[in-house]
Amino acid sequence: MFNLIIKNFSLYYYNFCALKNINLKIKEKNITAMIGPSGCGKSTLLRSINRINDTIKGVFTKGNINVLGKNIYNTKIDVEALRRNVGMVFQRPNPFPLSIYENISFGLNINNKNSINIKMAVKESLKDVLLWDDVKNKLNRNALNLTLEQQQRLCIARAIIMKPNIILFDEPCSSLDPIATQRIEELILTLKKEYTVIIVTHNMQQAARISCDTAFMLQGKLIEFNKTEKIFTNPMEKETENYITGRFG
Amino acid sequence: MCGMLSVIFVILIFGFLFVESFTFLKNFGIFRFITGKHWFPASNPPSFGILPLIIGSILITFGACIIAIPISIMSALFISEIAPENLRDFLKFLIELMAAIPSVIIGFIGMIILVPFIKKTFNLSTGLTAFSGSIVLAFMSMPTMISISEDAIHSVPWKYKEGAIALGATKWQTIRKVVLKAAMPGIIAAIMLGIGRIIGETMAVMMVTGNASNIPKTIFVPVRTMTATIAAEMGETVRGSMHYRSLFAIGLILFLITFIINLIADLFLRKIRR
Numbered sequence: 094m095f096n097l098i099i100k101n102f103s104l105y106y107y108n109f110c111a112l113k114n115i116n117l118k119i120k121e122k123n124i125t126a127m128i129g130p131s132g133c134g135k136s137t138l139l140r141s142i143n144r145i146n147d148t149i150k151g152v153f154t155k156g157n158i159n160v161l162g163k164n165i166y167n168t169k170i171d172v173e174a175l176r177r178n179v180g181m182v183f184q185r186p187n188p189f190p191l192s193i194y195e196n197i198s199f200g201l202n203i204n205n206k207n208s209i210n211i212k213m214a215v216k217e218s219l220k221d222v223l224l225w226d227d228v229k230n231k232l233n234r235n236a237l238n239l240t241l242e243q244q245q246r247l248c249i250a251r252a253i254i255m256k257p258n259i260i261l262f263d264e265p266c267s268s269l270d271p272i273a274t275q276r277i278e279e280l281i282l283t284l285k286k287e288y289t290v291i292i293v294t295h296n297m298q299q300a301a302r303i304s305c306d307t308a309f310m311l312q313g314k315l316i317e318f319n320k321t322e323k324i325f326t327n328p329m330e331k332e333t334e335n336y337i338t339g340r341f342g
Numbered sequence: 343m344c345g346m347l348s349v350i351f352v353i354l355i356f357g358f359l360f361v362e363s364f365t366f367l368k369n370f371g372i373f374r375f376i377t378g379k380h381w382f383p384a385s386n387p388p389s390f391g392i393l394p395l396i397i398g399s400i401l402i403t404f405g406a407c408i409i410a411i412p413i414s415i416m417s418a419l420f421i422s423e424i425a426p427e428n429l430r431d432f433l434k435f436l437i438e439l440m441a442a443i444p445s446v447i448i449g450f451i452g453m454i455i456l457v458p459f460i461k462k463t464f465n466l467s468t469g470l471t472a473f474s475g476s477i478v479l480a481f482m483s484m485p486t487m488i489s490i491s492e493d494a495i496h497s498v499p500w501k502y503k504e505g506a507i508a509l510g511a512t513k514w515q516t517i518r519k520v521v522l523k524a525a526m527p528g529i530i531a532a533i534m535l536g537i538g539r540i541i542g543e544t545m546a547v548m549m550v551t552g553n554a555s556n557i558p559k560t561i562f563v564p565v566r567t568m569t570a571t572i573a574a575e576m577g578e579t580v581r582g583s584m585h586y587r588s589l590f591a592i593g594l595i596l597f598l599i600t601f602i603i604n605l606i607a608d609l610f611l612r613k614i615r616r
Contacts, residue, residue, distance in 0.1 A: 143508060145504065145507060145508055148504070148507060173510040173511070173512055174510065175510075176507065176508055176509065176510040177509070177510035180508070180509075181508040183501065183504065183505065183508075185501060187499075187501040187502060187504065187505040188505075189502055189505060189506070189520050189523070189524070190502070190523065190524045191520075191523060199506070199509055199511075199519070200509040200510060202519075203509070203510065203511050203512075203515045203519065204510070248505070251505075251509065252508075252509070255509065255510070
């Protein structure tokens with residue numbers, strides 16, 4: 094039922110404690126939002142789940158994060174395999190400066206998954222993100238020629254072609270206009286059927302619109318974690334109430 | 343404005359070479375000039391065939407590219423992606439220093455150290471060969487190639503690498519499949535600049551290649567390049583003579599060759615950018 098369990102997790106950046114003793118259990122096939130003011134550590138926590146924080150100098154961690162029952166901070170873990178299982182979509186769309194086809198098939202190609210029909214898989218994932226009709230005749234064109242919304246869809250397709258368990262979204266709509274935002278939100282809602290989705294957002298309405306559970310963070314601490322409607326209608330903590338009613342943040 | 347000015351300069355240089363060599367090309371015949379196998383400008387009647395010179399230039403350039411391009415790209419990748427920060431700064435400094443060595447000094451070192459070494463290792467009658475020229479030129483072009491490729495690799499945005507890592511790519515896969523491809527236009531520009539330097543280089547080549555105007559059958563025989571011919575013979579000619587004008591014609595051909603190389607590179611760049 095829970096495929097992601099965070100236990101007593103702390104993260105330090107040199108001497109600065111960016112995440113303080115986080116405990117969180119995230120349900121599978123569900124959308125969980127993380128909200129909080131900038132600098133509260135929500136992105137840092139998200140980026141700990143696929144260990145992409147490893148690429149930043151000066152970061153070290155304490156505690157566990159269990160993905161499908163395995164502690165991913167165990168030294169013996171295969172980090173590349175973890176990242177194939179935990180996809181990520183970034184704040185700004187970041188397609189590679191390659192063709193659309195090469196972008197989508199990237200994950201399968203580096204894996205040498207010969208058993209999979211890559212062409213079919215590319216088509217499937219482009220269909221899943223509702224991009225197939227727009228790009229089916231220009232798969233060999235450079236992906237950077239697409240609009241920002243299409244680029245973000247492509248990045249989502251690039252992640253789901255790996256059939257991950259969890260997909261992390263780091264403010265996926267912050268560089269998009271309202272209409273594109275709405276359409277990407279609709280897409281994320283459809284992903285819930287097959288994937289566990291965790292989304293970081295600075296946009297409280299977005300969290301309220303699409304998530305089932307919401308975690309509110311402040312200064313590196315998890316203040317409250319509950320059903321989204323509870324958080325937005327009847328928060329337990331004073332700080333949560335202050336934040337969602339707009340007194341700070 | 344400045345762009346226009348540089349175009350005007352190129353046209354003026356071309357025009358100057360063309361005017362100086364026009365009467366020669368008309369009298370001797372451009373086809374005979376390019377395909378002639380013998381360069382005997384001082385004999386009677388003189389023979390102005392520059393095929394051996396063209397082949398000499400191309401052979402040396404080709405050899406130098408084979409040596410310099412892989413080493414340069416790997417060095418640039420090492421400096422930009424693998425070396426720790428302080429080593430990186432040190433290596434960059436060293437490479438920029440290397441670029442500043444005058445070509446005649448490199449030619450000198452080549453003549454004193456490389457030429458005898460090649461003679462001994464390959465058991466040749468002379469170490470003044472096309473191969474020596476290629477090594478010396480590779481050495482001279484590498485600083486340019488490394489330094490510009492390194493800039494191109496270094497300016498690949500972090501978000502591309504992050505995207506690849508997030509999809510489960512290893513460091514090496516990220517470098518090979520994303521970084522190298524994203525930096526390719528810059529790397530090709532670096533290679534083209536390097537080739538420009540190789541094909542136009544005169545002094546160092548003249549000192550180590552032996553300057554025999556034969557059509558080379560292997561890379562281990564003396565050759566003569568187009569540039570070395572112009573440099574070596576310009577001082578001995580009578581101004582306005584057939585020989586004098588033929589040297590300008592060589593310059594014109596050299597100019598056309600580099601122009602074509604740049605044009606190909608440009609078309610290639612456009613293709614990958616699309």
